[in-house]
Amino acid sequence: MSERERIALLSTLFASNVPVGIGDDAAVLEGGLVWTVDAQVDGTHFDRAWLSWSDVGWRSFMAAASDLAAMNAAPIGALSALVLDPTVDDAALEALARGQADAARTVGAPIVGGNLARGRETSITTTLLGRASRPALRSGAHLGDGVWLAGFVGRAATGLAALRDGALADPRCIDAWRRPRALVGLSLDDASAAIDVSDGLALDASHIAEASGVQLVLDEASLRAIDPAITLEAMLHGGEDYALVATSSRNLPGFVRIGAVEEGHGVALRTAAGVIPIPPRGFDHFAT
């Protein structure tokens, strides 16, 4: 089974109508409580070759906080569950926790508890609770809505590629990858649908398209204008920026318009040469 099929299986077994997904998993409970969990595993989700322990703590927290931001929720608090391998010494743990605590303060989601366990592989599981008077879902995009983007896409992937290649890179790109900032606090009250961009703009936008039964047509010129130094490839398929993409019939303050909701399915790119479908490539942990 692919990861997608595995998630479908779990949804069936748990007999729940709430989305169970990767990265941007958030459940809406009574009273507008929004609840999300995200796990970052050493070697799968982060590579310590280019990250300090403090970076690892920061970005794992921001990855989880980004899910709340995408649901239009204000944070209440967080729990941190750490599985630590024996090489994580006391100094490493302290740096890791400082990174988490700094991120928690930055987004206003105090860490109120957690769990410590021993293992052979280090992982950081962060769960956040928030509240939303108008939770933003993936399924509400309407024909004629605009597609809107907050934050930058492609920078983190560009930064990571430069680190891997030993190339010179724009410090903003390195920083985007090492120290992403979840866009908590940006209002999505007027959004018809929203998601955070953790796995790449094309793939994450395709989740809105599928859940809403529409096509999201992105505008090449609008994308290129945002960040001329970043390749279109990185913008469409680079992950881990934790930008927000939303649909709305109105202007969304803090967002830039990058396309429109049209009839059809999937995600496409409007270029000078016409409209081209974009394959929703992304990272599937379980693909064979």
Place this chain on the structure above:
Amino acid sequence: MSERERIALLSTLFASNVPVGIGDDAAVLEGGLVWTVDAQVDGTHFDRAWLSWSDVGWRSFMAAASDLAAMNAAPIGALSALVLDPTVDDAALEALARGQADAARTVGAPIVGGNLARGRETSITTTLLGRASRPALRSGAHLGDGVWLAGFVGRAATGLAALRDGALADPRCIDAWRRPRALVGLSLDDASAAIDVSDGLALDASHIAEASGVQLVLDEASLRAIDPAITLEAMLHGGEDYALVATSSRNLPGFVRIGAVEEGHGVALRTAAGVIPIPPRGFDHFAT
């Protein structure tokens, strides 16, 4: 640093007054929301030699649910974050999730979301949210209160020892270890303090003693009367039963009185020969 010292470090860094602990970590938030997370790591918290994947799912869920029970909270829901190593095939995942789902139904805590990730080591992190009008804490035990126990202690350790030794065992002991049942729904409204017995009665009771600044004196005869076939050693130091121990000046329905709160510190045993201190032995993942 010991695990205890590491937890103290995290509490300081996270600048939180909410207890951060092992196993029975629960935070109390606005409106009586009670929130807990527990991780079970393959090889550390469970041994697949004697457990089916369904057992692993069940008991990991119950371990987390037990923390809610100890806080006197009624469950609202749960999130499940799975890190799966490559040997966990689709059939194993399905069995694991069925075990979780069965446990969730049993305690009335629907699994409303989660996260799937790949790793080299399998772990199951369960977070539960509940609500308590009167949350039970560790710190409220008063001099003169009785010490009360619900459920059985020592059975799980006895069952596990029999499995390891290839010995004949009471099926109730095997079942206690493989399929523990969190005591969700038992009222602790009249308890002055409570904790669940995950690491052993003596160790968990010592957390109440320390937080409340008192001594818990357990009565040997009362303990032996509960379960004559179980050794006192297993009753005092065996973990993973998920019984509840509480203190109260009143009778607690569903509980048996096993001792009294007295002046002093730590945990002691009242025997025919006098009162003997019990060392709070337990499992410290990080002890050197």
